[in-house]
Amino acid sequence: VVAHHIALVNVQAGVAAHVMDKRPDQAKEALAHVREASRSALNELRATVGLLRQSGDPEAPTEPAPGLDRLDELVGTFRSAGLHVEVARADNGTTLPAAVDLAAYRVIQEALTNVRKHAGGEAKAEVSVVRVGPNIEITVLDNGSGEDPDPSEGGGHGLLGMRERVTALRGTLTTGPRYGGGFRVHAILPVKTRTAATGGSA
Numbered sequence: 001v002v003a004h005h006i007a008l009v010n011v012q013a014g015v016a017a018h019v020m021d022k023r024p025d026q027a028k029e030a031l032a033h034v035r036e037a038s039r040s041a042l043n044e045l046r047a048t049v050g051l052l053r054q055s056g057d058p059e060a061p062t063e064p065a066p067g068l069d070r071l072d073e074l075v076g077t078f079r080s081a082g083l084h085v086e087v088a089r090a091d092n093g094t095t096l097p098a099a100v101d102l103a104a105y106r107v108i109q110e111a112l113t114n115v116r117k118h119a120g121g122e123a124k125a126e127v128s129v130v131r132v133g134p135n136i137e138i139t140v141l142d143n144g145s146g147e148d149p150d151p152s153e154g155g156g157h158g159l160l161g162m163r164e165r166v167t168a169l170r171g172t173l174t175t176g177p178r179y180g181g182g183f184r185v186h187a188i189l190p191v192k193t194r195t196a197a198t199g200g201s202a
Contacts, residue, residue, distance in 0.1 A: 107173070138188075
C-alpha cells in the first residue's frame with residue numbers, strides 16, 4: 001500500500017514538472033494529488049511503525065536508541081526486580097554500528113525478560129559479550145527450573161523478534177534448552193554491516 005502511494009507521488013510529481021510552465025492549472029491539480037497521496041503514505045507508515053514497535057518501547061522515543069554502553073543499566077533493572085545476573089565482557093571496547101549495537105541490546109533485553117518470566121523464581125542468568133574475529137557474540141544462559149519449557153509461549157513474539165533483528169543484519173541466532181536444565185540464547189552479529197563497509201570503502 002505504501003509503495004502504491006509513493007508510486008502515485010512519483011507519477012504526479014513528473015506530471016507537475018512537465019506542465020508547470022504551459023499549464024499551471026494542471027500542475028496545481030497534480031501537486032494536489034501529490035499532497036493527498038503523500039499524506040496517505042505517511043498514515044500507512046505511521047500505522048506500520050505502530051505495529052512494529054515493541055510493546056515495551058515508549059510511545060514517542062525522545063532519546064538515542066540504546067546500545068551496549070547501557071548494558072549495566074539494563075542489567076541493573078533486572079537485578080532490582082530480583083533476578084541474579086552475571087555479566088562477562090570481552091569485546092575489547094569494540095565500537096559497533098548503531099543497528100548492530102541496538103540489536104545486541106535488544107537480544108539481551110528480550111532474553112533476560114524471558115528468564116524473568118519463564119525460568120522460575122530461583123533462576124540465575126549469565127550474559128556474555130565477546131568479540132570473535134569479525135563478529136560480536138552475545139550469549140544469555142539461565143539455569144531455569146523448566147517450569148515453562150517454551151519461553152516464547154505467552155511472551156508475544158520475543159524469540160521471533162530477536163531472530164528477525166539478527167537475521168536482518170546477516171547474523172545468526174540459536175535458541176533452545178540447555179542440557180541439564182535452563183535455556184540458551186546465542187546471537188552472532190557482524191561488527192561491520194554491509195552498508196557500513198560500503199560507506200567506509202567509498
